[in-house]
Amino acid sequence: MNSVLKIIAQRLALGLLTLFIVSIVIFAAVNLLPGDFAEAILGQGATPEAVAAIRTDLGLDQHPVLRYFQWLGGVLQGDLGNSFAQANFASFVGDDSGVRTTVAQQIAPRFANTMFLAGVTAAIAVPFAVTLGILAALYRNSVFDRAANITTLSSISSPEFFLAYVLILFLAVLNPWLPSLSNIYDGMAFSERLEKTLLPALTLTLVVTAHMMRMTRAAIINLLASPYIEMARLKGIKPMRVIVKHALPNALAPIINVIALNLAYLITGVVVVEVVFVYPGIGQLFVDSVKIRDIPVVQACCLIFAAAYILLNLTADILSIVSNPRLRHPK
Amino acid sequence: MSGIMTFIIALIVIAFAGWVFRFVGQKATNNAPTFRDMPFAVAFGYALGVAALIWAVWTYVQAQFILPEAEANKYFFFVVAIHGLLLAGAAAYVFRLLGRIVGTAGSRKLFRQMPLTAAFGVLVILVYAFMAIFAGALAPHGQEEVFAQANVVPGGNPALGGNPDFPLGTDQIGRDILSRLIYGARNTVGIAFVTTLIAFVVGGGLGFLAATLRGWVDQVLSRAVDVLMAIPALIFALLLITVAKAWVDGTGLTIAMILIMALIDSTRVFRLARAVGMNIVVMDYIEAAKLRGEKLSYIVFREILPNATAPLLAEFGLRFCFVFLTISSLSFLGVGIQPPLADWGTMVKDMSSFINYAAFAPQVSAAPLLAAGAIALLTVAVNFVVDWMLHRSSGLKD
Numbered sequence: 001m002n003s004v005l006k007i008i009a010q011r012l013a014l015g016l017l018t019l020f021i022v023s024i025v026i027f028a029a030v031n032l033l034p035g036d037f038a039e040a041i042l043g044q045g046a047t048p049e050a051v052a053a054i055r056t057d058l059g060l061d062q063h064p065v066l067r068y069f070q071w072l073g074g075v076l077q078g079d080l081g082n083s084f085a086q087a088n089f090a091s092f093v094g095d096d097s098g099v100r101t102t103v104a105q106q107i108a109p110r111f112a113n114t115m116f117l118a119g120v121t122a123a124i125a126v127p128f129a130v131t132l133g134i135l136a137a138l139y140r141n142s143v144f145d146r147a148a149n150i151t152t153l154s155s156i157s158s159p160e161f162f163l164a165y166v167l168i169l170f171l172a173v174l175n176p177w178l179p180s181l182s183n184i185y186d187g188m189a190f191s192e193r194l195e196k197t198l199l200p201a202l203t204l205t206l207v208v209t210a211h212m213m214r215m216t217r218a219a220i221i222n223l224l225a226s227p228y229i230e231m232a233r234l235k236g237i238k239p240m241r242v243i244v245k246h247a248l249p250n251a252l253a254p255i256i257n258v259i260a261l262n263l264a265y266l267i268t269g270v271v272v273v274e275v276v277f278v279y280p281g282i283g284q285l286f287v288d289s290v291k292i293r294d295i296p297v298v299q300a301c302c303l304i305f306a307a308a309y310i311l312l313n314l315t316a317d318i319l320s321i322v323s324n325p326r327l328r329h330p331k
Numbered sequence: 332m333s334g335i336m337t338f339i340i341a342l343i344v345i346a347f348a349g350w351v352f353r354f355v356g357q358k359a360t361n362n363a364p365t366f367r368d369m370p371f372a373v374a375f376g377y378a379l380g381v382a383a384l385i386w387a388v389w390t391y392v393q394a395q396f397i398l399p400e401a402e403a404n405k406y407f408f409f410v411v412a413i414h415g416l417l418l419a420g421a422a423a424y425v426f427r428l429l430g431r432i433v434g435t436a437g438s439r440k441l442f443r444q445m446p447l448t449a450a451f452g453v454l455v456i457l458v459y460a461f462m463a464i465f466a467g468a469l470a471p472h473g474q475e476e477v478f479a480q481a482n483v484v485p486g487g488n489p490a491l492g493g494n495p496d497f498p499l500g501t502d503q504i505g506r507d508i509l510s511r512l513i514y515g516a517r518n519t520v521g522i523a524f525v526t527t528l529i530a531f532v533v534g535g536g537l538g539f540l541a542a543t544l545r546g547w548v549d550q551v552l553s554r555a556v557d558v559l560m561a562i563p564a565l566i567f568a569l570l571l572i573t574v575a576k577a578w579v580d581g582t583g584l585t586i587a588m589i590l591i592m593a594l595i596d597s598t599r600v601f602r603l604a605r606a607v608g609m610n611i612v613v614m615d616y617i618e619a620a621k622l623r624g625e626k627l628s629y630i631v632f633r634e635i636l637p638n639a640t641a642p643l644l645a646e647f648g649l650r651f652c653f654v655f656l657t658i659s660s661l662s663f664l665g666v667g668i669q670p671p672l673a674d675w676g677t678m679v680k681d682m683s684s685f686i687n688y689a690a691f692a693p694q695v696s697a698a699p700l701l702a703a704g705a706i707a708l709l710t711v712a713v714n715f716v717v718d719w720m721l722h723r724s725s726g727l728k729d
Binding site: 019025150159162238240267268289295306 | 370372373376380405408448557558559561562563564565566567569570571572573574576577652656659660663664665666676679683686687689690696699700703704706707710711713714715718
């Protein structure tokens, strides 16, 4: 057990180190390149005095390394800085009311919305994909298996927005069963919220199910040639029981791994899907901020996405270590 | 409520039909093993498949021949999808048949082993390549030509608001959709291809270099790639494009996007090239070349590269799909390929609101789906071909 703890501790440390370096990369990409974002805020007709005032106000005149650690310190305390777009321009002409929208205030509710969407998607996609994978492995090379293979291959290859519009077309426009716009607000009833989230969640489900299902099928089929499965079959156990009781537990490591990796993939998918459905999540905020070059928000969103991605990859790594009996019980 | 009741009743009927099917099968074949050992789930699956088939045929016949046009509009896309599916299957079949008759002995053998999906993939890739190369000659109008008639309905039927000059209609500012789709093949596919090519030159070169030199070069490059790969590709691309936007605009931004995507994708190529290169570097003939006193460039380009072509080519197909989808997503989000270039992702974004008219005028809402479908079709085709190639090379039979 000791060696497992040691490996996990190593992975955790490595993950934290990666996160730290990634934060440096994100900060450097935005700040160390030439060009000045004070001028970007004010546009072309900026007077030198106004630019200087903004630079001082945003702390852009300090050394980049110092700024990085100030930013990092703020991030660790939950302070992500002030949004450029929502900065109170009154402050730059001397009439400062002192009220600013911070990036954290902007992100917090949207972060919760995105987590809700990801949660609903995972709750639908994971059981669905694993069941489909088991069925495909059970009836391998049948019509069902081939149809599932072609359908999943097509849904992996389609861009997210194509799937989203096809679903909108059939489930929202031609058959008005689900709302095509996800206007979610605070204090909404859970059932209503779920109904509005369902279509984006279904789109994301289509995107991630394919990989998980194919991996589940491959992992189980891989094991079916092993002697102990042969033995179970010769004992006369029903095929379904052979797979669920004997093959599945040993195939769990790759399946868990691919589930975690696909949840990490959700992070990328969420951006496009939120834009299609106008879902007020962090992905939409990210794209909007990219378009208007709201640097602090872009930086913060990027950091959150990268952190979630690293965290899920780390989880996949650790879970596959924990689910491997050879590592758990070393000789 | 009645919808749910219908659904439940249909399920019960199908379950019963499955049971009857198995029972009759057992009696009729005198307990043949197929029916005797059939679990109920399988019988249910057959019944479900038959029910779905009957439903599809019934809906198709109704929409095509029985219902009046206003009600049949609801099934317009269903009918189009069935036509498309049948057409695609027939085209792939004929193409495979042709490949089995015409050509050299090697290519005929290849076509004989080819499943229908792979034949379809090859056919689609050929058509796209043809469209991309001869876009200028094929397109009836220029990609940026703006006509006076905006929002012409696809179909070319004047009674429905179409125009024979614009078979697929015009978009919201009056550009011919068919021409833009054809030019999109050149722009979108071409840009994705160039990006993948740059990524392979950079990533492959550095990967082989790391594999040959080892030591600190390998360490530095590998760790840098580790860090860059820790950020999701689309997110990192969006971040870098935000930065690039401070200096460039329009076509400049398109070029910046190509370079950014090439940089991000080269990290993935680097990993593979390094791993493949590592296996080749330990071979005896590399040792011999080193002892002969060959230069580094000779070892990388004349010894390692020829032996690494096969795995790199298979990877090229998959990388191309990935880059193509990411660039389309970026364009859809409005930060990828910039006007004046016609591009499928941007077309989907511009025309996406047409979808809402599907219930009354299905032809109108077909336009954005055509562009999105063009993207999906190519990636599906490439994936079918790569899937078949992997299946062939791994020798998997199960």
